[in-house]
Amino acid sequence: MQVAKVRGTVVSTQKDPSLRGVKLLLLQFVDEDGNILPQYEVAADSVGAGVDEWVLVSRGSVARQVIGNEQRPLDAVVVAIIDTIYVEDRMIYSKKDQYR
Template sequence: MQIAKVCGTVVSTQKEPSLTGVKFLLVQLLDEEGQPLPKYEVAADTVGAGIDEWVLVSRGSAARQVAGSESRPLDALIVGIIDTVSVENRRLYSKRDQG
């Protein structure tokens, strides 16, 4: 899994039928200091994440291990919304402190 920040939404009216009803978000991957990496990715969202939230992203074949996603052509899936991230007794992120 990787930590990412939700930066936007992706709307696709024409897509593979198994992806009908799936919400897509644009996420920016974060490094170990919580700083944005130059890489963005589109991830399917099954947990109701929103803009500016930090999320856990499962990538590759692990993204298809969630019930209902086994036969979907997914490379990235948001599997959790992060409440806090701490490293060496230092808080990097707290959802409570946002907005």
């Protein structure tokens, strides 16, 4: 899994039928120091994440199986909304502090 920040949404009216009703998010990855990286990815949202939230992203074959029982053509899916991240006794991120 990787940590990412939700930057926006992706809307597509024409898509594979198995993706109907699936919310797509534009994500920007975060490094271990909490720095925003230049890499972006589109991921399906399985947890109801919103813009500016930090999330955990699963990638690869697991992503195709997370949303529902049917196989979907997904490479990445948001599986959790992050509350806090600590690295070596140092808080990197706190959702609570983000909105102050």
